[in-house]
Amino acid sequence: MSITKTTHETRLIANSMRHDIITMVSKAKSGHPGGSLSCTDILATLFFTGVMNYDENDPSSPERDFLILSKGHAAPALYAAFHQLGWVRDDELGTLRQLGTRLQGHPDRNALPGVEVCSGSLGQGLSIAAGAALGFLADAPEGAHPRHVFCVCGDGELQEGSNWEALMFAPNHGLSNLTMFLDLNNLQIDGDVRKVNSLGDVDAKLAAFGWHVIHTDGHDIERLHAAVEDALGFSVAPTAIVCDTVKGKGVSFMENEAGWHGKAPNEEETALALADLDAERVQIEKEA
Amino acid sequence: MAKRATREAFGETLVELANEGVNVCAVDADLAGSTTTNKLQKAYPDRFVDVGIAEQDMIGVASGLALTGRIPFTASFAVFGVGRCYDQIRNTVCDSNLNVKVCPTHAGITVGEDGATHEMLEDIGMMRALPNMRVLVPADYRAAKAAIRIAATTPGPVYVRMGRHKVPEVYDESFVGGLPYAGVLREGSDATILACGVEVAQSLAAADILAKSGISAEVIDVFSVKPLAEDVILSSAEKTGRVVTVEEHMVSTGMGSAVASLLAEKHPTPMRFVGMRSFGTSAPGDVLLEHFGLDGAGIARQVEEFVRA
Ligand SMILES: Cc1ncc(C[n+]2csc(CCOP(=O)(O)OP(=O)(O)O)c2C)c(N)n1
Numbered sequence A: 001m002s003i004t005k006t007t008h009e010t011r012l013i014a015n016s017m018r019h020d021i022i023t024m025v026s027k028a029k030s031g032h033p034g035g036s037l038s039c040t041d042i043l044a045t046l047f048f049t050g051v052m053n054y055d056e057n058d059p060s061s062p063e064r065d066f067l068i069l070s071k072g073h074a075a076p077a078l079y080a081a082f083h084q085l086g087w088v089r090d091d092e093l094g095t096l097r098q099l100g101t102r103l104q105g106h107p108d109r110n111a112l113p114g115v116e117v118c119s120g121s122l123g124q125g126l127s128i129a130a131g132a133a134l135g136f137l138a139d140a141p142e143g144a145h146p147r148h149v150f151c152v153c154g155d156g157e158l159q160e161g162s163n164w165e166a167l168m169f170a171p172n173h174g175l176s177n178l179t180m181f182l183d184l185n186n187l188q189i190d191g192d193v194r195k196v197n198s199l200g201d202v203d204a205k206l207a208a209f210g211w212h213v214i215h216t217d218g219h220d221i222e223r224l225h226a227a228v229e230d231a232l233g234f235s236v237a238p239t240a241i242v243c244d245t246v247k248g249k250g251v252s253f254m255e256n257e258a259g260w261h262g263k264a265p266n267e268e269e270t271a272l273a274l275a276d277l278d279a280e281r282v283q284i285e286k287e288a
Numbered sequence B: 001m002a003k004r005a006t007r008e009a010f011g012e013t014l015v016e017l018a019n020e021g022v023n024v025c026a027v028d029a030d031l032a033g034s035t036t037t038n039k040l041q042k043a044y045p046d047r048f049v050d051v052g053i054a055e056q057d058m059i060g061v062a063s064g065l066a067l068t069g070r071i072p073f074t075a076s077f078a079v080f081g082v083g084r085c086y087d088q089i090r091n092t093v094c095d096s097n098l099n100v101k102v103c104p105t106h107a108g109i110t111v112g113e114d115g116a117t118h119e120m121l122e123d124i125g126m127m128r129a130l131p132n133m134r135v136l137v138p139a140d141y142r143a144a145k146a147a148i149r150i151a152a153t154t155p156g157p158v159y160v161r162m163g164r165h166k167v168p169e170v171y172d173e174s175f176v177g178g179l180p181y182a183g184v185l186r187e188g189s190d191a192t193i194l195a196c197g198v199e200v201a202q203s204l205a206a207a208d209i210l211a212k213s214g215i216s217a218e219v220i221d222v223f224s225v226k227p228l229a230e231d232v233i234l235s236s237a238e239k240t241g242r243v244v245t246v247e248e249h250m251v252s253t254g255m256g257s258a259v260a261s262l263l264a265e266k267h268p269t270p271m272r273f274v275g276m277r278s279f280g281t282s283a284p285g286d287v288l289l290e291h292f293g294l295d296g297a298g299i300a301r302q303v304e305e306f307v308r309a
């Protein structure tokens, strides 16, 4: 069974995940904190609010829904979710990016159960997700819900032309069992997405391609949960959940800073980052 | 000895060329800091364009710019700047013989922590297979400067393979290279080690280790993999009678297999191939060199086995 927590509990889980992300990347001395913190609440919603079907005790259970992390550089966020489930052990967090680890720099399905496909080369996940959704749709018994495929993409990533091939393909095949999250943090490595190569009115573009578009706050667990429920109930077309996010979310000095895309915090910065997250935790606890 | 990565030469040399009045420009795909093309961007904003995360568009745009008389250099990591846009490089750049320079950084296993998806191990093979394409694999920072200069001044497609790993200096500022060029860095009589890129410094270290066990290894830097400096390679093979090739690339299609084709046709010589035979993995670059037997000690071990066989 998948785990179902309250919004409040899920917020605390997301906070723990962020803690893990900082700890892992700091210990590894390399990796991608910004984009990992950006999609943490999206992953927390999927894994811990009961919307995604999986077996807590078996990452490879045969009836599970798929999660494809197309923006594979956010691997630490995925590993942090797996850590909450016990799929990654406590003592493994310190092995990120080191020789022989299951926690490869980018998700590796050969190394770690729960990773559906190797990712890290941007612009490939959405096509894979569409292919899996097509297969699941064909395999679903008459009247039954097909297995669902969730895919998380970056906004810079959407500049890859291959995404637009998949964006055309999915509605054309009525892949209502496909949900894409767009992590719209407006940053890529070389700066502001709107300056480097603007996506323009991305909601309108996705809608024009035939997608069911929901625009929401990518850090509001309750709204994210509602958006996924909406997607799961929509039986005509694939859904794109466009999420307004903050790159580096939760760590004050990383927020909205392109420089924290692919840089590990040093010891001092790590302490500051963890202090930010601890303060956030106290705040969330107060709101109980 | 100062250690520098070959990529550090890239943007810097483009700026020098622009200062000298050469009509170079750079087309990057969201990695201008890592590839160092942002140096050209800073010095000459109008000679730089960032297409975003869109490597196919990068090669197409560079091709169009070449048609307007410019000398465009494309950047990105080798795995994306070659892999994602191979068709554009083949069917647009090479078939039309356009003046586009494909110059990615972050090639090979020494990319390190990012892991298998980011470690390009097939690019030499893909590029050397293409008609009209020339392939340069600089061994250090100075060789990379020379390679970028050669690319800028040689009409038609040129590939320059650069890395992020900091390597010891092999050359001083007098190095100019050539097309073709292979340099004998150390003379020897028992075996010839042909190396390229980061493996040149590692092979020199291997020769030191081998000397201690009484084995005299000749070390040659294969600066240009295509065309090969055939005379240099053939005469060394004739002299030592044993050839070992060393590269951070798949042995199936890399520099070693180019050398094997040459020797098979012109002077069959027993060979050994030191390189990659699988995908890479995550770990710091120097740890991976050791893990895959691509450091000085690993190379020495394999050469010694060959010589004593
Ligand atoms: C095909 C490809 N090109 C380039 C890269 C290098 N790269 C890694 S992350 C990144 C920027 C990603 O930006 P975005 O999709 O907005 O991700 P986020 O902001 O969520 O981190 C780039 C260019 C890559 N991994 N794959």
Ligand SMILES: [Mg+2]
Residues within 6 Å of the ligand: A154, A155, A156, A183, A184, A185, A186, A187, A188
């Ligand atoms: Mg982004």
